Amino acid sequence: DAGVIQSPRHEVTEMGQEVTLRCKPISGHDYLFWYRQTMMRGLELLIYFNNNVPIDDSGMPEDRFSAKMPNASFSTLKIQPSEPRDSAVYFCASSLVGAAYGYTFGSGTRLTVV
Amino acid sequence: GESVGLHLPTLSVQEGDNSIINCAYSNSASDYFIWYKQESGKGPQFIIDIRSNMDKRQGQRVTVLLNKTVKHLSLQIAATQPGDSAVYFCADHSGGYQKVTFGTGTKLQVIP
Secondary structure, eight states: OOOOEEEOSEEEEOTTOOEEEEEEOOTTOOEEEEEEEETTTEEEEEEEEETTEEEEOTTOOSTTEEEEEEETTEEEEEESSOOGGGOEEEEEEEESSGGGGOOEEOOOEEEEEO | OOOOOOOOOEEEEETTSOEEEEEEOOOTTEEEEEEEEEOTTSOOEEEEEEETTOSEEEOSSEEEEEETTTTEEEEEESSOOGGGOEEEEEEEEETTOSOEEEOOOEEEEEEO
């Protein structure tokens, strides 16, 4: 298995532009999580899905952030419009049966908003 | 004023020595704990886990100890190697929620 695949690895965009981050979870995993990592706040959970359904989005910073999971093999995190304070590394993780066996993280997308 | 970044505690260890990384958690209802290792430019990687009904669990070169009385978790790495250099995070899970809370992390530097 190729693991959790995220794209792009790096994204540089101008303030105000729309940004879409993509994630392909491990086949068969029924939970998908989006995390954001910054030096200021460490790892923060943004949202998670179970069987493609959003369960908890309380970590999503504001309405500029949205996430979808149209099927079991694909999820997106969109920021519109982007702001410099959104600059961070965004990780996607998937797991089987929630947290019970630990998460498998992707390599992350480093987002820079200038 | 300008905000400062999170300053990670750093543990420097001589190659071949044992490392002990500590973590405190706050939720007495946490029932499952995990240690992750994050190398530069990569996502966190699962190392070892322990359930709240245990106080010790061993893996290959790693041991996790859990003290529920003082809400403390530790990760012991035997014979530390340069490849162990990374940031280590503890994470805890509370029953009923399919998400974990990550600690701030400890940076381990192995001195050759």
